[in-house]
Amino acid sequence: ARKRTDLFLEWPTSEAQGFLGPLQRVVLELKLVRQAPEAALQQGLQQTDDYAQRVGADEAHLLLFDRRTDQSWEARIWQRQESAPSGRVVGVWGL
Numbered sequence: 001a002r003k004r005t006d007l008f009l010e011w012p013t014s015e016a017q018g019f020l021g022p023l024q025r026v027v028l029e030l031k032l033v034r035q036a037p038e039a040a041l042q043q044g045l046q047q048t049d050d051y052a053q054r055v056g057a058d059e060a061h062l063l064l065f066d067r068r069t070d071q072s073w074e075a076r077i078w079q080r081q082e083s084a085p086s087g088r089v090v091g092v093w094g095l
Contacts, residue, residue, distance in 0.1 A: 006028075009027075029044055045092075049084035062082075
């Protein structure tokens with residue numbers, strides 16, 4: 001069973017050229033935290049990085065949904081930048 005969802009968004013950066021011109025590409029990887037948070041982060045960074053490379057994304061973001069009920073909302077909600085294995089900077093969001 002899959003424990004993640006990949007989203008790929010793209011839109012034109014030139015109104016005049018539309019989708020025939022340059023495009024902004026963003027990858028969003030959604031992952032449920034069902035294991036140790038650090039393990040989910042490392043696995044998610046690898047998956048996000050791989051996906052972003054495959055589709056030629058300009059930006060990559062990893063959203064980690066922490067479903068552990070023993071954690072407060074304050075501990076679960078955060079944002080930071082992480083380096084993926086390729087060196088790509090990935091925006092990481094704890095939810």
